[in-house]
Amino acid sequence: MQGKSIGGPGPSNCNANYFKNLPGCRPQQVQRSGEWFAKNPGVMAAAWDADGVAVYHIPNAEIPADLSSDTPKPWGRFVLAYVPLDRHSCADIAKPQKIVLNIALCGDWAGGAWLKSSAARRTGYTIGCNADISNPAGDCCSKFVTSNTHDVNGYMKHRAYFSIDYIKIFTPADILSAPPLESAAFKRGGVPLQG
Structure with missing residues (x-):
């Protein structure tokens, strides 16, 4: 895979801690908004x-035939982000x-961006509340999402949807075993929800 330079270079320190404003090794990327993805x-x-590692967005009208096979080929013109892995990058961290x-409506990213x-x-x-997802009762985004008003219901009906037709994992033939599949629901901090 060969990447191309898109956008500005990201931080080279791969250690991520969002609470200390350490974003990890963000790739060079094309910035897209949720609204853009909804329209495309x-x-x-x-x-x-x-x-x-390359991340692609392929428009519905241009989905290549090799996507449904077990031998995908890189799709250079659809690259959104690319992180080269070499001895100077995050190769030793990528596991x-x-x-x-994650369908959390008011997580670290959404909740923190809400007031802006x-x-x-x-x-x-946005008035009389804070951007504090650790306190949902006082968090502006959480208050909006959990309120039972006509405005919220209409807003969600017209904007809060997604459709996932399928998820497929391509595994190279030279990989002999894969980790066991798991599914679970987690709350903030990665703590499993007890059902």
Whole structure:
């Protein structure tokens, strides 16, 4: 896989701690918003090999035939982000991954960005509350999402949806075993929810 320079270089320190403003080794990337993705449905794909990790967005109208085979080929023009893996990068930190579908509506990212959003200001849930997801009763985003008003229901009905047709993992033939599959629900901090 060969990456191309997109956007500005990201931080080179791969240690991530969002509470200390250490974002990890952010790749060079094309910045897209949720609104952009909503207006441009397609396939999100990632390829990870010895050269690096690439993230792709392929529009629905341009999905290549090799996507449904077990031999995907890189799709250079669809690259959103690329992290080269060499001795000067995060190669020693990149380990086997798990796929997590996080549908938290007010997590670290959404909750922290809430008060800066013009869309949030239009909801009226920016006064008399804080950006504090550790205290949902006082958090502006959490108050909006959990309120039972006509405005929230209408807002969610027209904006809060996603459609996942399928998830497929391509595993190279030379990998003999894969870790066992797991599924679970977790709350903030990675603590499993007890059902």
